[in-house]
Amino acid sequence: MLKEDSKSYKHTQLSTLKVLAIFYSGGATSKEEPRLLDILENKIGLHHEYLEAQGRELLVSDDQEGADSSFQEHIVDAEVLITTPFHPSTSLRTSSGRPAVTSVAEHVMMNILLLVRNFVSTHEMMIERGEWQVSEVAKNAFDLEGKSFNKELIYYNPTPHPSAEAAKVVVARRVEDLKHTYSPENALLLILLVNTVCGAICERDAAAVALKSGELRGYAGDVWHVQPAPKDPPWRTTKNPLGSGNDMVPHSSGASFDAQARYPKCAFEILDHYLKGKVQTPPNVIMGKETYTTNACE
Numbered sequence: 588m589l590k591e592d593s594k595s596y597k598h599t600q601l602s603t604l605k606v607l608a609i610f611y612s613g614g615a616t617s618k619e620e621p622r623l624l625d626i627l628e629n630k631i632g633l634h635h636e637y638l639e640a641q642g643r644e645l646l647v648s649d650d651q652e653g654a655d656s657s658f659q660e661h662i663v664d665a666e667v668l669i670t671t672p673f674h675p676s677t678s679l680r681t682s683s684g685r686p687a688v689t690s691v692a693e694h695v696m697m698n699i700l701l702l703v704r705n706f707v708s709t710h711e712m713m714i715e716r717g718e719w720q721v722s723e724v725a726k727n728a729f730d731l732e733g734k735s736f737n738k739e740l741i742y743y744n745p746t747p748h749p750s751a752e753a754a755k756v757v758v759a760r761r762v763e764d765l766k767h768t769y770s771p772e773n774a775l776l777l778i779l780l781v782n783t784v785c786g787a788i789c790e791r792d793a794a795a796v797a798l799k800s801g802e803l804r805g806y807a808g809d810v811w812h813v814q815p816a817p818k819d820p821p822w823r824t825t826k827n828p829l830g831s832g833n834d835m836v837p838h839s840s841g842a843s844f845d846a847q848a849r850y851p852k853c854a855f856e857i858l859d860h861y862l863k864g865k866v867q868t869p870p871n872v873i874m875g876k877e878t879y880t881t882n883a884c885e
Contacts, residue, residue: 604643606858607665608633609658612649624847625671632851633669641862643667667861669854686849687841691783694809694840698781701834702805703731708831727829743767782808783840795821798832807834814838 613626624631627649638645643666651658662668701707705727713719741760748754754761765788780803782789791812797803804827811822816837826833853871860867 605661605665606638606643606645606667606669607658607661608645608647608669609651610647610649610671622844622847624850625842631669631671631847631854633854643862667858669858671850686853687846690843690846691840695781695783698783698807698834699779700731702779702781702807702832703729705831707834708826708829712830727831741767778803779805779807782806782810784810786810786812786814792821795825798825798827801828803827803832805832805834809836809838809840811838 608630610625610627610630613623613628617623617626617628621629623629627647630647633645633647635645646657646661646665648657648661650656653659705724708727709724713724741762743762743765745763747761748757780789780794794803794806798806806822806825811820813820816823822833822835824833857867857871859865
């Protein structure tokens, strides 16, 4: 049995039916905080004994890069792959974003407020540097009220609400194409882009150019084209002409303690349904036998 750390995996030789789990290593933090479940050391609460009783072999690793990685070695005959968006390995037929819905929604609202009020740059420029010039803060700070497309709150989501009743609960209008979130009519308004969905939704360099020129007033979110992000992508350092507008963080919006407490329940639900031959809960299914069952990942 191998030690669970970087470039290694832990397994038992019970069966050739493999359940392969890929997580990132928590390092020293894993020993300091046991509530971090989506890491290599804690493997979202998966137990070898549970899978052994089902006639399966559990392999856990953080080694997924390169042709010689543990991921490439075992994915060829793995029956089930378990991974997370924070350390993704491949597209899955079943996946659950439900544990992180509340956490990500709160993160988005926080980002919007931080950008509108110019909070992060204000703290960096005025507090950390020991300065105190209110006008430098006020020239890039706004109220959130009324700052939306044509004074209307809109949002982009490729997947519609399941029913008309559900749509009425959301006091906002859904658009089916990202281009409908921007038009010459709102070009003079405060344009902020918050992305917690997928880095590839945005053209990396175009977003950086727009922010640097001031056409885009602020960019925030936690998803990157490559994860972990390299040291020098423009999203790390690009700012608007006022020296602010960049509130990017690592992919962590759905990694709160509360979200992680919900991970095991959804993971075990998917796994239990699979092992028992039960139909998966619809919100957990991304791709059926022949095509996508949701537009969210196309």
